Amino acid sequence: MNSEIDSDKRLVERVKRGDKRAFDVLVLKYQHRIANLIGRYVRDQDEVLDVTQEVFVKAYRAMANFRGDAQFYTWLYRIAINTAKNFLVAKSRRPPDTDIDIDDGEFSDHPVVISDEGNPEDLLSGEDLKEVLQKALEDLPEELRTALMLREFDGLSYGEIAQVMECPVGTVRSRIFRGRESIEKRIEEMNQE
């Protein structure tokens, strides 16, 4: 991990000295993660491409001001989240939680990844769980959702999430816990219906 951070630092320094090829390497390295991150806020894939491109252009322009206090990718994540939020505001859209129609069958032909063993008695079936989870995630308050997704999907540590969200680590711990609680409660309600 440290060598990866050091590698990023070296690339960032090269970019600052005017080496655009070094920035290409950073794009290659992080574009999948950033596109996935944007995809959680923006549903249309063409828009995901647009917003992701904007994120990297913004990052390039701001590179001269990047002092290296934070790690490059947490800095990039922060730009990505802010850009996605601004995009939604600019489009005067409601957050994707209310745009999503869980009955649109978009995911119906994909396999469901739910383990069979040790399945809690009260859990929904795999497909239902996925749909309910998606809805529950999108219904979460913005801060809880971002913290939980950065942890669950991006595998960021609490410290890294704190850097991205610019809040104390204790707050991250609380947000993730409250996010899980909220989802659990939501799924239990759905299970009882």
Next chain:
Amino acid sequence: MDNKKLLSALYDGELTEIEEHQLLRQAGVDSSRKNWMFWQEIRLAGKAIETERRLSPGQHQLLYQRVQQAIEAEADLDAQGVHDYRHSLRHNVLELRRKVVNHIVPLGAMAAMLALAVSLVNLTVMNNSEQPQPVVQNDAVMEFNRSTAAAEKLTPAGSSPSQGIPSQLVTEDVMVADAELKALDEEGMQRLRAYLSQHDQMTQLPRKSRFAKYPGPIEK
């Protein structure tokens, strides 16, 4: 509730050793089994959703090309940095020049004037000590010097210091400073008072005439 929060952090490997010990001692593992398994399921389901939303390899290729073209169109960071540096340097030079004009030049001028005044006073004192004739021949000064000299001649030996000086020249400042003059002998005090009075008088005169005459030894 608090244990469950700790369990959530334990699930993410984010508990400290002390917290971990505390949690295991208080709650044990069995009570958290259900939560833990539920969160595992949620994580897997979440990853499945994430996988489905991913861009295709073709879209990623397109994205990379678009970003690359956009960055190519951007100004070179190094060139921008040089431009910013030059701009900053120019700004700093102008700022420095403004400060010099506004602050340092007046201070320098004042210092030069002060140095000139001090050297002139020193020169005057030195001249007076060598030759008792007045240095400046301004009419007002000459008149003042004549009256002072006359007063000095009229002063009897052993009389009060202030009596040897025209009463209008004895200022309050000199009187207040009386205690400080005790170290001098009678003659010295008289000469110093005459000088100080003269100095006070000089400040009332036009600028070019401000030359004090330090009186020579009083004739006895």
